[in-house]
Amino acid sequence: MANVIIKVENLIVDFENVTACKNLSFQVEAGEIFGLVGPNGAGKTTTLRVLATLQKPTSGSVKIKNFDLESHAKQIRKIIGFMPDFSPVYEELRVWEFLELYAGAYGIGKTERKNRIDTELQRVNLTEKKDTFIGELSRGMKQRLILAKTLLPQPEILLLDEPASGLDPVARKELSDILKDLTTKKTTIIISSHILTELSGLCTSIGIMEKGEMIRWGRIEELSDIPSGMICVEIKTLNPVRNLKEVLMLFDGFKNLVQIQDNSFEIILEGNESIIPNLIKFLAEKNIPVSEIKQKREDIQSIFFKTGAKDVS
Ligand SMILES: Nc1ncnc2c1ncn2[C@@H]1O[C@H](COP(=O)(O)OP(=O)(O)OP(=O)(O)O)[C@@H](O)[C@H]1O
Ligand SMILES: [Mg+2]
Structure with missing residues (x-):
């Protein structure tokens, strides 16, 4: 430190x-x-x-x-x-x-x-x-x-x-x-x-x-689980998209994709939130049927509950 x-x-x-x-x-x-x-x-x-x-x-x-x-x-x-x-x-x-x-x-x-x-x-x-x-x-x-x-x-x-x-x-x-x-x-x-x-x-x-x-x-x-210098963007799609990773490989700054459910994903990108508008444009151009998109931020609550600590309002 x-x-x-x-x-x-x-x-x-x-x-x-x-x-x-x-x-x-x-x-x-x-x-x-x-x-x-x-x-x-x-x-x-x-x-x-x-x-x-x-x-x-x-x-x-x-x-x-x-x-x-x-x-x-x-x-x-x-x-x-x-x-x-x-x-x-x-x-x-x-x-x-x-x-x-x-x-x-x-x-x-x-x-x-x-x-x-x-x-x-x-x-x-x-x-x-x-x-x-x-x-x-x-x-x-x-x-x-x-x-x-x-x-x-x-x-x-x-x-x-x-x-x-x-x-x-x-x-x-x-x-x-x-x-x-x-x-x-x-x-x-x-x-x-x-x-x-x-x-x-x-x-x-x-x-x-x-x-x-x-x-x-x-x-x-x-x-936090999000590496420093990177951001995590959560997206939901109207229907399951099987080739999302292959599509995203072409996006500048793409690092990783984690599939949470059939139609919900976490995308790890290098950079900060200023990259999100580019991502939205890119996904639209590739006809990915995005219904929701937001940045996932690690906050005290998520860290707290991941430690298994209890009883706090
Ligand atoms: N002066 C004291 N004499 C005896 N026991 C004490 C004393 N001060 C605190 N304790 C005990 O020490 C423990 C920790 O108390 P403390 O007040 O530090 O907790 P806290 O995290 O601040 O709780 P709270 O959220 O209720 O303020 C408790 O079991 C409390 O009963
Ligand atoms: Mg106290």
């Missing part, structure tokens, strides 16, 4: 009656959005709390930016922002008062505070609610406020525990856009969820947890 920023090796966290993390090992590269997925009780929160230096491991090693968690927790705390699954908010404070309070606690100087607060309010789209009492905000707005608070000290690594729970689809999309924008500015993000669809299209890598174990992890394209 090119630029590993988080390295967890053989992490074990024992509680009195349960082992929440059973020998976890995984790595996260700088700039990734790493989705930690798994059912209730899988150990996601415990893992995030360890990374946030809030939960002491029973054994194992955790390195964040070459700082060892055991000996350099203080340095790690300076580069990490943690948004817990349940964050307290002070309902009787106004939005800006809440941020002002935390900016002070984070040690942000008085002159810089206003700028920083304005920037984060703008980022989470709450500028207009600056003077509103927190108690009057919707749930989605409260989540965005907590995110703004977490971002105030400009953490290099952001740990978000189920940040989208309870958000409507619009608020979820907004959160997704904010997170994608942050990674373009070099923030590394770990985000947990037990709802797969929440993370689809957002994460660049994932770790699948079940009963305290990390059963699979890595970059989405590495976990």
